[in-house]
Amino acid sequence: MKYVTEYRDAKLVQGVIEEIKRIVTRQWVIMEICGGQTHAIVRHGIDQLLPKEIELVHGPGCPVCVTPLELIDKALAIASRSDVIFTSYGDMLRVPGSGRDLFSVRASGGDVRVVYSPLDAVKIAQQNPDKQVVFFAIGFETTAPPNVMSVMQAKQLGVKNYSVLVSHVCVPPAMHAILGSPSNRVQGFLLAGHVCAVMGYWEYPPLAKKYGVPMAVTGFEPLDIAQGILTVTRALEEGRIEVENAYPRTVTFDGNKPAQQMIDKVFMQCDRKWRGIGAIPMSGWCLRPEFAAFNAEKRFDVGEIQTNESPLCIAGKILQGLSKPHDCSAFGTQCTPERPLGATMVSAEGACAAYYKYGRHEIA
Ligand code: SF4
Structure with a gap:
């Protein structure tokens, strides 16, 4: 197969679904880690085509959703400064902090700009030497290479007015936290194909073995x-605990080694808070000491941050596969994409946004 349209062929998809129906004998709970996959599943109604024995639950792989509230509030404080041009991917602009978002900072006169690449932010810094240019470097392993590249480039070019506000998180520690929780329901995982394209999937076999959970790298x-669902279902039915690659046209076991080396040069592992979930030890990346000069958190003193999360929001439970968006009392009423209470209603990868966009207002 060469073309994307072939991967959207309804007959071929139906054939795989029929095979899942043929082999399944009991109830299984499978989590798709990535919010991009959640949107694809809901958009194409894949969960509704599956036999009732297979329940899909949605994972924490939505970078915008898990960026901690404290950091969003810090971003809002930095972006409000008159000496700052604050740059970010577009998704972050509508994510609610404790009371406002980056759009409202822009509306009150803050210089907040959407960029498609952090390298554009470095260019903006070169063009505006009298301003401090900050890039909101959030995301999983997927967005780490361009973010570290921007820091390396700024260092190489001597761009001293560029810095990054880093909130990078990594998939394996989050899976470890989900699987190690007493309330865990997940029995199999669809791994995020784009994360594995960068990192490979060599990190996952020890996790699969430790918790007895099969996994499939999935596009x-x-x-x-x-x-991917067929691969995991087959492994579950056969009692095999393996990590298989159902996305071989993009992912290799080792991943992109030069990208991994570049990440390792600039970032080191650190503890990270996940919005709605809490602190997960060694679950993120932060700048190495030799790149501390590019750390926006160190460059700007924004004082003490008091966060204020909506008490109605159950996004943390949704991101751990314990609840679905329509279990939230605010879903579609107090919380909509126009007036979001939580980040999962805003992001293009958020489960609440997917359920809202594709009309999943009722419990299936
Ligand atoms: S519907 Fe809104 S309030 Fe409810 S969990 Fe989702 S983002 Fe939070």
């Missing part, structure tokens, strides 16, 4: 997702 088109 993003309907056929990829159906294939």
Whole structure:
């Protein structure tokens, strides 16, 4: 197969679904880690095509959703400064902090700009030497390479007015936290294909073995997702605890080694808070001491931050596969994409946004 349309062929997808129906004998709970996969599943109705024995639950792989509230509030404080041009991917602008978002900072006169790459932010810094330019460097392993590249480039070019506000998180520690929780329901995982394209999947076999949970590296088109579910279901039914690659056209076991080396040069592992979930030890990346000059948190003293999360929001439970968006009393009423109470209603990868966009207002 060469073309994306073939991965959206309804007949081929139906064939894989029929095979899942044929082999399944009991109830299984499978988590898709990535919010991009959640959107594809809901958009194409894949969960509704599956036999009732397979329940899909949605994972924490939505970078915008898990960026801690404290850091969003820090971003808002930094972006409000008159000497700062604050740059970010577009998704972050509508994410609610404790009372406002980056859009409202822009509306009150803050210089907040959307960029498609952090390298554009470095260019903005070069063009505006009298301003401090900050890039909101959030995300999982997928966005780490361009973010570290921007820091390396700024260092190489001597761009001293560029810094990054880092909130990088990593998938394996989050899976460890989910699987190690007494309330865990997840029995199999669809791994995020784009994360594995960068990192490979060599980190996952020890996790699979430790918790007795099979996993499949999975892509993003309907056929990829159906294939990933079939791979995990087959392993569950056969009692095999393996990590299999259902996305071989993009992912190799080792991943992109030069990218991994570059990440390792600039970032080191650190503890990270996940919005709605809490602190997970060694679950993130932060700048190494030799790149501390590019750390926006050190460059700007924003005083003490008092956070204020909506008491109605159950996004943390949704991100751990313990609840679905329509279990939230605010879903579609007090909380909508126009007036979001939580980040999962804003992000293009958020489960609440997917359920809202594709009309999943009722419990299926
Ligand atoms: S619907 Fe809104 S308030 Fe409820 S969990 Fe989702 S983001 Fe939070």
